[in-house]
Amino acid sequence: xxxxxxxxxxxxxxxxxxxxxxxxxxxxxxxxxxxxxxxxxxxxxxxxxxxxxxxxxxxxxxxxxxxxxxxxxxxxxxxxxxxxxxxxxxxxxxxxxxxxxxxxxxxxxxxxxxxxxxxxxxxxxxxxxxxxxxxxxxxxxxxxxxxxxxxxxxxxxxxxxxxxxxxxxxxxxxxxxxxxxxxxxxxxxxxxxxxxxxxxxxxxxxxxxxxxxxxxxxxxxxxxxxxxxxxxxxxxxxxxxxxxxxxxxxxxxxxxxxxxxxxxxxxxxxxxxxxxxxxxxxxxxxxxxxxxxxxxxxxxxxxxxxxxxxxxxxxxxxxxxxxxxxxxxxxxxxxxxxxxxxxxxxxxxxxxxxxxxxxxxxxxxxxxxxxxxxxxxxxxxxxxxxx
Amino acid sequence: xxxxxxxxxxxxxxxxxxxxxxxxxxxxxxxxxxxxxxxxxxxxxxxxxxxxxxxxxxxxxxxxxxxxxxxxxxxxxxxxxxxxxxxxxxxxxxxxxxxxxxxxxxxxxxxxxxxxxxxxxxxxxxxxxxxxxxxxxxxxxxxxxxxxxxxxxxxxxxxxxxxxxxxxxxxxxxxxxxxxxxxxxxxxxxxxxxxxxxxxxxxxxxxxxxxxxxxxxxxxxxxxxxxxxxxxxxxxxxxxxxxxxxxxxxxxxxxxxxxxxxxxxxxxxxxxxxxxxxxxxxxxxxxxxxxxxxxxxxxxxxxxxxxxxxxxxxxxxxxxxxxxxxxxxxxxxxxxxxxxxxxxxxxxxxxxxxxxxxxxxxxxxxxxxxxxxxxxxxxxxxxxxxxxxxxxxxxxxxxxxxxxxxxxxxxxxxxxxxxxxxxxxxxxxxxxxxxxxxxxxxxxxxxxxxxxxxxxxxxxxxxxxxxxxxxxxxxxxxxxxxxxxxxxxxxxxxxxxxxxxxxxxxxxxxxxxxxxxxx
Numbered sequence: 001x002x003x004x005x006x007x008x009x010x011x012x013x014x015x016x017x018x019x020x021x022x023x024x025x026x027x028x029x030x031x032x033x034x035x036x037x038x039x040x041x042x043x044x045x046x047x048x049x050x051x052x053x054x055x056x057x058x059x060x061x062x063x064x065x066x067x068x069x070x071x072x073x074x075x076x077x078x079x080x081x082x083x084x085x086x087x088x089x090x091x092x093x094x095x096x097x098x099x100x101x102x103x104x105x106x107x108x109x110x111x112x113x114x115x116x117x118x119x120x121x122x123x124x125x126x127x128x129x130x131x132x133x134x135x136x137x138x139x140x141x142x143x144x145x146x147x148x149x150x151x152x153x154x155x156x157x158x159x160x161x162x163x164x165x166x167x168x169x170x171x172x173x174x175x176x177x178x179x180x181x182x183x184x185x186x187x188x189x190x191x192x193x194x195x196x197x198x199x200x201x202x203x204x205x206x207x208x209x210x211x212x213x214x215x216x217x218x219x220x221x222x223x224x225x226x227x228x229x230x231x232x233x234x235x236x237x238x239x240x241x242x243x244x245x246x247x248x249x250x251x252x253x254x255x256x257x258x259x260x261x262x263x264x265x266x267x268x269x270x271x272x273x274x275x276x277x278x279x280x281x282x283x284x285x286x287x288x289x290x291x292x293x294x295x296x297x298x299x300x301x302x303x304x305x306x307x308x309x310x311x312x313x314x315x316x317x318x319x320x321x322x323x324x325x326x327x328x329x330x331x332x333x334x335x336x337x338x339x340x341x342x343x344x345x346x347x348x349x350x351x352x353x354x355x356x357x358x359x360x361x362x363x364x365x366x367x368x369x370x371x372x373x374x375x376x377x378x379x380x381x382x383x384x385x386x387x
Numbered sequence: 388x389x390x391x392x393x394x395x396x397x398x399x400x401x402x403x404x405x406x407x408x409x410x411x412x413x414x415x416x417x418x419x420x421x422x423x424x425x426x427x428x429x430x431x432x433x434x435x436x437x438x439x440x441x442x443x444x445x446x447x448x449x450x451x452x453x454x455x456x457x458x459x460x461x462x463x464x465x466x467x468x469x470x471x472x473x474x475x476x477x478x479x480x481x482x483x484x485x486x487x488x489x490x491x492x493x494x495x496x497x498x499x500x501x502x503x504x505x506x507x508x509x510x511x512x513x514x515x516x517x518x519x520x521x522x523x524x525x526x527x528x529x530x531x532x533x534x535x536x537x538x539x540x541x542x543x544x545x546x547x548x549x550x551x552x553x554x555x556x557x558x559x560x561x562x563x564x565x566x567x568x569x570x571x572x573x574x575x576x577x578x579x580x581x582x583x584x585x586x587x588x589x590x591x592x593x594x595x596x597x598x599x600x601x602x603x604x605x606x607x608x609x610x611x612x613x614x615x616x617x618x619x620x621x622x623x624x625x626x627x628x629x630x631x632x633x634x635x636x637x638x639x640x641x642x643x644x645x646x647x648x649x650x651x652x653x654x655x656x657x658x659x660x661x662x663x664x665x666x667x668x669x670x671x672x673x674x675x676x677x678x679x680x681x682x683x684x685x686x687x688x689x690x691x692x693x694x695x696x697x698x699x700x701x702x703x704x705x706x707x708x709x710x711x712x713x714x715x716x717x718x719x720x721x722x723x724x725x726x727x728x729x730x731x732x733x734x735x736x737x738x739x740x741x742x743x744x745x746x747x748x749x750x751x752x753x754x755x756x757x758x759x760x761x762x763x764x765x766x767x768x769x770x771x772x773x774x775x776x777x778x779x780x781x782x783x784x785x786x787x788x789x790x791x792x793x794x795x796x797x798x799x800x801x802x803x804x805x806x807x808x809x810x811x812x813x814x815x816x817x818x819x820x821x822x823x824x825x826x827x828x829x830x831x832x833x834x835x836x837x838x839x840x841x842x843x844x845x846x847x848x849x850x851x852x853x854x855x856x857x858x859x860x861x862x863x864x865x866x867x868x869x870x871x872x873x874x875x876x877x878x879x880x881x882x883x884x885x886x887x888x889x890x891x892x893x894x895x896x897x898x899x900x901x902x903x904x905x906x
Binding site (some may be wrong): 001002022052054099100101103104107111125126127128129130131133136137147162164165166168169170201202203205206207208209210211216219220222223226227231234237238251271274275278279281282283285286287289290293296297306317318320321324325328329330331332333336338339340341343344347351 | 401430432560565571579643690704725728733735750751754758761765794802805808809816838842848849851854859860863864865
């Protein structure tokens, strides 16, 4: 079976149209970034504190907001995380512009708002040791002996409880205790009566202070900039300068369009998004290199043939490969996008867009730019010779 | 089978066996990153200015002490704002010789400008050394605390351009709040004589005649009821000079007070014990305050001569008492600490990420495998064998290099699946082209591999270059991605070119004359 077999598309014929269209789209992307809504920076770059929380039932967003705004640290944004039936939220406190441990204060505020304030062990917030010590102190099994002795007795029960919490994300109430292996019935009764389940569990905390946020922004800009530069050098070294310029034009195009799509869709620019962008840079060059490689080969085979025609032949010859590889990688990225979960979703999204844009630019941007540059250099050389 | 081909298969066999050896058992060999395992990543800053200020304050007090002792108490003595120094006016009748001696003795590390008032500023190189020392001590103290707390495989490192940052990574921590407090606790213990106690600051001052004595200070403490609940606040007038401090401790451990409540008991080192026993022996019936981080924890009455041990009481949980004993043992921090960055991942989110990552990876793999079979038939099997081998070798490489697998790392593996077949696609497409040109199967296979090679190398190298930048830029999880992607692509050059070729060779060598190829 074969797709795109023996095609003779005249890609280069319409190059002016596509290059113009792409340039326009790039301008739109730039103005969206600079003059439009701009990037929605994630917590990595903007700084701030973000809690990923799981609630027992559908959480009361308004109540969360009020309780957090009451501690007067700054504006709070709340959005759903993952599928609705998981009752998970991303709660973000905008950076108050100073360094500090704000996550602790946020958690305390939410704890006071949502949970009964008793001295009991907090099963959904504390660790194995706290659960163990709570049991050891109450000693429902009447083990007696020294404290360390009692600790040893209750340690496996506490581990079992934490293991269940790890699997479920949150312990909903006493009924869940039945699922813990090795928990004695006395201990179970004690926990059901005394321990505090509370309304929520903390899945993750990200607190990025202004200094680190600034560092990360700087590092990301450098990484993207330098990797583009490295590609230019590599391609110019392996091929000729015009091809390097062509490849870079395609890369800049891909980066801009993808960033523009991020702005339009209102997705956040964070470290995983930049990582995806860098991956994209590699992937897009990869495609471009394969076509350039073929152009080089064809140039050797058919000396004297116009470069435009050679480029069309090369693109057509590699077309099925371009599409199959991009398609397969795209397929894999779709799997990541659909099944990978919200943590990795933006990463997958950037690749999802980027692979399409990258394959397009390989054909319609890289080669025309290389052609244009070659002609430009050629004309210069000739005019110099004439003089 | 030709001899050359046999060696190829031996090599493949050895490499595969090694990979399997290094990847099993999976849970031992493959290190999971914080984002999959759960854990806490902290970047903290040591506020080194604290240590510098302490040094200046110390020198100031020594100058005051020396001069006062000789009977020439300085007229004024004050810290200079915004600089690492202080200024003092000696009494007009101070003999120059005495003054110079004090300066020589006490202000060695200062640049001294003499005038009506004398200005002493800490030398820049000394300031630097003090700051550096503070970070080093901070690092050491935090390491001690973490070690005693007992976290497996902690990472504690100095970082930053000015070197005043410390990165702490603790995998598998299930109570981040507790660990954060434990690291941050300054844990500065002092035992000081109590002059007076009062419910408000005003009454306290009134009791000492309305003015604060120069050698004293006011420190607050909580008032608790019998059940240990905080019901109010009390103010203590304490002597500034401590009887003993945390530096005099030999050890500390969790114990119980006379009511069976958790408390922390400590023993002093010989030097501290001498000071303590002299003092308590002379002050039976007086009160002394146990001050922790500038807060009075308790202020017991000295009932008898105490030599080398004591107990800190007051509203502890078992864990609280244990943690305090731990930080006292590990030593005080030389300067306060600010958290610049925190990344905590609970174990459940990590667990969830693994399951989802595997699901996505499997879905991607199945899709690619099916497509290759469908599109390239027999050669598709070849590519799929190479692909699966790639995954095995990748896991083996992670085991060998002790690399850390993160969620983006899993994404990197998944992405490698897509990119690894690229090399096969390049080759197969090329073989098809050659076959079309009328070449024999033998020739087409040879040419296909030959001609596709430069494109394969170029295209993989470019991706690896961008992955290197990613590694440079990335934080932990992203580094994991760069690692799996780079290793995966490097391996794909082996599997897609070498292994895949060997499979073709095997097929071609079996039959005398090959006229068709399933591709």
